[in-house]
Amino acid sequence: MSGAGDAPRRLRPETLAVHLGLEPDAATGAIAPPIHLSTTFERGEDGSYPHGYVYSRPGNPTRDALERALALLHGASEAAAFASGSAATSAVFRALPSGSHVVVPRDLYHGVRVLLREVLAPAGLRVSEVDQRDLGAIEAALTEQTRLIWVETPSNPLLHLTDVEAVVALARAHAERAGARVLVAQDATWTPPGWADPFALGVDLVVHATTKYLAGHSDVLGGAVVAADPIGAFERVRALQRVEGAVPSPFECWLTLRGLRTLPHRLRAHAVNAQALAAFLVDHPAVRSVHYPGLPGQPGFEVAARQMTGFGGMLSVRLAGGEGAAMAVAAGVRLWRRGTSLGGVESLIEHRASIEPEGTATPRDLLRLSAGIEHHDDLIDDLAQALARLAV
Ligand SMILES: Cc1ncc(COP(=O)(O)O)c(C=O)c1O
Known part of the structure; x- marks a missing residue:
């Protein structure tokens, strides 16, 4: 070349x-x-x-x-x-x-x-x-x-x-x-x-x-x-x-x-989506905490900003309503797919503790999200409707 x-x-x-x-x-x-x-x-x-x-x-x-x-x-x-x-x-x-x-x-x-x-x-x-x-x-x-x-x-x-x-x-x-x-x-x-x-x-x-x-x-x-x-x-x-x-x-x-061969393009879309999802979830009243390295002020942000060139496509969210609320949100999504794994083009949502071996330290109110490469507004709309149903 x-x-x-x-x-x-x-x-x-x-x-x-x-x-x-x-x-x-x-x-x-x-x-x-x-x-x-x-x-x-x-x-x-x-x-x-x-x-x-x-x-x-x-x-x-x-x-x-x-x-x-x-x-x-x-x-x-x-x-x-x-x-x-x-x-x-x-x-x-x-x-x-x-x-x-x-x-x-x-x-x-x-x-x-x-x-x-x-x-x-x-x-x-x-x-x-x-x-x-x-x-x-x-x-x-x-x-x-x-x-x-x-x-x-x-x-x-x-x-x-x-x-x-x-x-x-x-x-x-x-x-x-x-x-x-x-x-x-x-x-x-x-x-x-x-x-x-x-x-x-x-x-x-x-x-x-x-x-x-x-x-x-x-x-x-x-x-x-x-x-x-x-x-x-x-x-x-x-x-x-x-x-x-x-x-x-x-x-x-x-x-x-x-x-x-499409990795850089996919990574860009995953990270943009994860950041948008984290920003939406962190202010939601049904959410107890959001774990995402790209949220300023969160523990680990400084380290992440120093050693990562992108904050990634994975985030976890803990629900204020506990395990029942977490299960209900996972059950209530229509566009997100319920499943384990990550890093694919489609967004996945998972109640994590119930796939890990018994006795796991993973909190039971935690959902793990793998942001795919769809449009983030569609992903947010879908989560918003599933979260909104918790209040009813
Ligand atoms: C961080 C991490 N390491 C390793 C693995 C194991 O990969 P595999 O399922 O291909 O054996 C996984 C699978 O989920 C993972 O998330």
């Missing part, structure tokens, strides 16, 4: 997302990327693999195209695609040396908590759950064996903000004292490229459920681990991916790649 002698030009996000390193197919000239379904690849007469592919578990051209695209979007060097966000998460924890201790947030995606408590802790991983709004609590939890601080911010479902740069500084200082590397990994599912840049804050590994904003259409399950540099922990993640094969199918890779 640049002439001889020109410095390489950094593409703007919309342009980068459309092109993503894709070239027309060398064999056919097809402009849309092909889907390579073959699980096996022909060897040369001399026993070599002339095209570089052997078998689809360790490597597939469509998956490679997705991984290259994910790395490019993050300005990173490496990405490994997984069959789900949970498979990607699991690979990061299992890539740690045996006997490791990790620090995770108390408020986090409940599937990760279940994975840690029911699968990884029984296998020997030591886990401390702390309120990561409190840097002192993180520091106090660090031990000689701590090898990873896992960050999810804004957290799910309370949208707590963690100061990522400060966590990275804690990890580096502790590593010096302990004489071993302490990684910081961020679940950036709620903050895809465009809303935050964890690598610029010093994070070592970024994890996504590509199921959500990156694929963006509620029709594909996937995950990814991204690394700015080919660090050892990423190489172990890559080894797990290739050996175990918890990978997305070529069609799922293709769908995710297709979704990525």
